[in-house]
Amino acid sequence: MKTLELKRVSATAAPAPGVREQATVSKYIDTTSCIGCKACEVACQEWNDLPAETTVQLGTYQTLPELTPNLWNLIRFNELDHDGALRWLMRKDQCMHCGDPGCLKACPAPGAIVQYMNGIVDFNQEACIGCGYCMTGCPFNIPKLNQKTQRVYKCTLCSDRVSVGLEPACIKACPTGCLQFGTKTQMLDLAGKRVAQLKGQGFEHAAVYDPPGVGGTGVVTVLAYGDQPELYALPKDPTIPLAVRIWKTPLKWLGSLAMTFGVVGTVLHYLRYGAKKAEE
Amino acid sequence: MSGRILRYTLHERLIHWVAGFAFVYLLVSGLAFYSPRLYWLVNPLGGGQTARAWHPWAGVLFTAVCVWMYRIWRGDMAISEQDRAWRKAIGRYVRNQDKDLPPAGRFNAGQKYFFWLMFWGGFLLLASGAVLWFPERIPWSLRSLRYAAVLIHVSAALATIGGFIIHVYMGTAVVRGGFTSIVRGEVTREWARAHHPLWLNEKE
Ligand code: HEM
Numbered sequence: 072m073k074t075l076e077l078k079r080v081s082a083t084a085a086p087a088p089g090v091r092e093q094a095t096v097s098k099y100i101d102t103t104s105c106i107g108c109k110a111c112e113v114a115c116q117e118w119n120d121l122p123a124e125t126t127v128q129l130g131t132y133q134t135l136p137e138l139t140p141n142l143w144n145l146i147r148f149n150e151l152d153h154d155g156a157l158r159w160l161m162r163k164d165q166c167m168h169c170g171d172p173g174c175l176k177a178c179p180a181p182g183a184i185v186q187y188m189n190g191i192v193d194f195n196q197e198a199c200i201g202c203g204y205c206m207t208g209c210p211f212n213i214p215k216l217n218q219k220t221q222r223v224y225k226c227t228l229c230s231d232r233v234s235v236g237l238e239p240a241c242i243k244a245c246p247t248g249c250l251q252f253g254t255k256t257q258m259l260d261l262a263g264k265r266v267a268q269l270k271g272q273g274f275e276h277a278a279v280y281d282p283p284g285v286g287g288t289g290v291v292t293v294l295a296y297g298d299q300p301e302l303y304a305l306p307k308d309p310t311i312p313l314a315v316r317i318w319k320t321p322l323k324w325l326g327s328l329a330m331t332f333g334v335v336g337t338v339l340h341y342l343r344y345g346a347k348k349a350e351e
Numbered sequence: 352m353s354g355r356i357l358r359y360t361l362h363e364r365l366i367h368w369v370a371g372f373a374f375v376y377l378l379v380s381g382l383a384f385y386s387p388r389l390y391w392l393v394n395p396l397g398g399g400q401t402a403r404a405w406h407p408w409a410g411v412l413f414t415a416v417c418v419w420m421y422r423i424w425r426g427d428m429a430i431s432e433q434d435r436a437w438r439k440a441i442g443r444y445v446r447n448q449d450k451d452l453p454p455a456g457r458f459n460a461g462q463k464y465f466f467w468l469m470f471w472g473g474f475l476l477l478a479s480g481a482v483l484w485f486p487e488r489i490p491w492s493l494r495s496l497r498y499a500a501v502l503i504h505v506s507a508a509l510a511t512i513g514g515f516i517i518h519v520y521m522g523t524a525v526v527r528g529g530f531t532s533i534v535r536g537e538v539t540r541e542w543a544r545a546h547h548p549l550w551l552n553e554k555e
């Protein structure tokens with residue numbers, strides 16, 4: 072692991088050791104110029120040497136209903152009847168690389184989930200215990216448990232490629248240029264321009280999807296119907312689930328305090344009152 | 352009038368200790384997942400993956416034993432009028448002024464409440480634990496089940512752990528002879544008269 076690039080480490084009380092200054096990186100996904108060719112799906116499988124999944128007939132072009140432990144990149148298809156015109160919505164679904172990752176917050180295994188200085192959220196399967204807490208912490212339904220290995224898997228944002236200056240495999244494979252990769256600032260810039268263009272073409276609700284509730288995402292998505300992200304199977308205002316926040320902060324601290332006081336209380340009680348006498 | 356009388360049959364002692372060891376395993380492995388500061392607890396258990404794999408099975412064993420205990424102790428654990436009076440006067444029990452308390456039967460009210468805490472706690476832990484066990488089987492549309500499960504599991508674990516701390520403390524340090532009775536099964540008449548007089552009357 073790239074120690075000097077670790078910004079956050081799961082289940083670790085000590086501060087993370089990262090010191091390198093790195094710009095936050097991001098993917099750019101323009102759903103409006105995606106043609107649904109799935110070159111990115113294939114490139115992801117190939118680069119990561121993942122076994123092919125048996126596809127399911129869903130009545131659309133979508134490969135599978137959801138991501139799986141071996142499918143980290145899925146083009147989601149949706150048909151929209153918009154004022155009598157058919158709109159075919161396609162969105163590349165994968166890990167969003169949240170600024171404030173719910174998976175990492177939920178994870179109980181030290182070092183099983185890390186966030187690098189450049190914003191990439193990565194799973195370290197060696198330390199993963201397969202509890203699936205990350206699946207509960209994620210607001211996007213991304214991490215998937217492999218039954219056989221009992222570890223979770225998801226998109227790595229090609230951290231291996233990015234660390235040697237290459238762009239992610241999916242980006243490389245995209246024939247239309249609807250996928251781009253660069254610093255987050257660059258990608259937001261690009262997305263802003265595209266949204267302005269779309270608005271000019273009559274998509275008045277076109278918007279950039281970069282939800283602040285999860286600290287922004289390492290995937291900047293352009294949506295023609297930006298006011299209805301659900302059409303693209305995206306949550307409207309995602310946050311780390313409230314239950315997970317309660318569980319991991321107040322409940323953890325209160326519980327730890329209560330257990331400590333419980334033990335200390337018995338000691339104090341013994342010092343004050345001692346044992347009961349059988350003969351009185 | 353001295354001599355020893357049987358307080359717990361071999362069957363009862365065995366069941367108690369299966370529950371005890373299962374609970375301690377659940378406590379240790381569960382706390383490791385609960386707090387990063389306690390994750391080192393997985394080391395004596397064979398590591399995180401092993402503890403993750405066995406914790407739910409120990410839980411199934413624990414709940415099964417709770418049901419078994421219910422079968423053999425249900426009658427003894429029924430809460431009576433006297434127990435309610437005992438509960439109101441619990442301050443005296445805490446201050447070791449046992450003479451001023453309503454007399455206890457085979458189990459005093461504190462022990463009974465502890466039993467019911469573990470019984471219902473075990474039930475809640477099994478139900479919520481089952482959801483935590485197979486998170487991938489819970490469809491995304493039902494994810495609120497997962498949220499409820501973590502909160503219920505942790506809360507119920509904390510409640511049972513609280514009871515457990517008091518239980519172990521009372522049974523070993525405060526009520527001397529209690530620990531021996533659940534290991535060897537026997538107590539002295541004096542012990543029974545001091546702690547469980549109504550039970551002693553029944554026996555004689
Ligand atoms: C009765 C059946 C039980 C089942 C099926 C069960 C199952 C689980 C599962 C699946 C987890 C998630 C971590 C893991 O996969 O190992 C878990 C966590 C946990 N369990 Fe249990 N468990 C049971 C009983 C108990 C009991 C009796 C205790 C009390 C000592 C307990 C305490 C905990 C704690 C403290 C956690 C960690 C919660 C957190 O991460 O904050 N469990 N349990």
Ligand code: SF4
Pocket residue numbers: 081174177178179180183184194198199200201202203204205206214222223
């Ligand atoms: S399944 Fe693995 S990565 Fe996910 S929370 Fe559990 S230990 Fe962490």
